[in-house]
Amino acid sequence: MQFIDLAAQYKHLQTKIDARIKTVLEHGKYIMGPEVQELEQKLADYVGVKHAITCANGTDALQLAMMVLDIKPGDAVFCPTFTFFATAEVIALAGATPVFVDSDEATFNICPKDLESKIQQTITEGKLKPKAIISVDLFGLPANYPELERITKLFDLKLVEDAAQGFGGSITDNQGNRKKSGSFGDIATTSFFPAKPLGCYGDGGAIFTNNDDYAELVKSYRVHGKGKDKYDNVRIGINSRLDTIQAAILLEKLAEFPQELINRNKSAAKYESELCNKYNTPKVPVGYTSSWAQYTLLDAKRDEIMAEYKAKGIPTMIYYATCMHQQTAFKELGYQEGDFPVAERLAKQVFSLPMHPYLNHIV
Incomplete structure (x- = not known):
């Protein structure tokens, strides 16, 4: 896959x-x-x-x-x-x-x-x-x-x-x-x-x-x-x-893109129905639509869960494991661990499942 x-x-x-x-x-x-x-x-x-x-x-x-x-x-x-x-x-x-600015807890x-x-x-x-x-x-x-x-x-x-x-x-x-x-x-x-x-x-x-x-x-x-x-x-x-x-x-x-967006949203809805009781699934506010570049879950046991998916032949990815204020290139700005509590928690817990317009669903 x-x-x-x-x-x-x-x-x-x-x-x-x-x-x-x-x-x-x-x-x-x-x-x-x-x-x-x-x-x-x-x-x-x-x-x-x-x-x-x-x-x-x-x-x-x-x-x-x-x-x-x-x-x-x-x-x-x-x-x-x-x-x-x-x-x-x-x-x-x-x-x-x-x-740098912290993340919104609901939308990231x-x-x-x-x-x-x-x-x-x-x-x-x-x-x-x-x-x-x-x-x-x-x-x-x-x-x-x-x-x-x-x-x-x-x-x-x-x-x-x-x-x-x-x-x-x-x-x-x-x-x-x-x-x-x-x-x-x-x-x-x-x-x-x-x-x-x-x-x-x-x-x-x-x-x-x-x-x-x-x-x-x-x-x-x-x-x-x-x-x-x-x-x-x-x-x-x-x-x-x-x-x-x-x-x-x-x-x-671009000509095909509107249909691909429909497919992405169908896959996101399928993920939501199957996974909402197991993980913290992404939520889309009222009035908003997402193009679902990634389908990202949140769980403190990320490493264990990713290992389980890997054993099933299902790839996962982490976006992003390191915040900007934690990057070596911005060290001189003087930020400390704990300055951005929401973002730092996200970096430790987020992982993404396969998402594209031609997905044969995995859950």
Whole structure:
């Protein structure tokens, strides 16, 4: 059994994907070819934003967001401590200081109450300038954006949505208005790493925004800070383009994506019905939908349970065993064990079961 069965997905889409790749090989426009522009328009339409700009990977997408927002030394950028390293890494790469925030006990996402407390604490200390928040749609579930947007307005901060795992998730408000992951905050990012809900066959990423100025900056920064052409460099940028073959693959995967989300949610419902009396299973708040990037359980006897699944030939994974404040790279920030009790408990107890759109159920 595969933890994420990409081979089954390819078999299902093989004819369409092969035809797309053949078209690219025939026209030979391997960098920024027509499929890239087609994909960007379809991504923007799917998410419901004005602009979708592709790039080389999800980490670059976050780094580009930091560049667009002019994050620099002396700035404080708040992010969850229970996340993948890239979320905090790009803050440090910009020369700013990541200020870590504990997790919400129910959803595992960034805790708005602790976030507000950390912002107030940073203001009181006066050493750093609060500049932005990076939220993470962990395991496919959107973060609490109604509360996060209230906090950003209260403290005049920018909000970046890290939707690398959350693409396909959504929040519906009390008036019935539905917003999809990728449409929250000032800028949103996603990753097309193969294991993500919408993945290519290599690295890839995208940035989403409704801000015209931000979109133009991203387009410039991703091609060496170009101006009117690639030899007119008006700012210092990076080289971060999605290649045309990956765009072609993603076009066929995006077309199939709505049905794959239905399949993921059916598998999650099956897991819930079979496992809710045995483990602490993930809960989706009212009005929210998850894209189920991972199906993550919580149990103090994690190692024993994972060993039992392994004996049955069922793979499991841990996301994430080490919080950001525990990483060697951030040791100088001075955090101590016990500073983030919820996140630290999650790191010791979470484990994930196989989850993908072609899952033959295991429970």
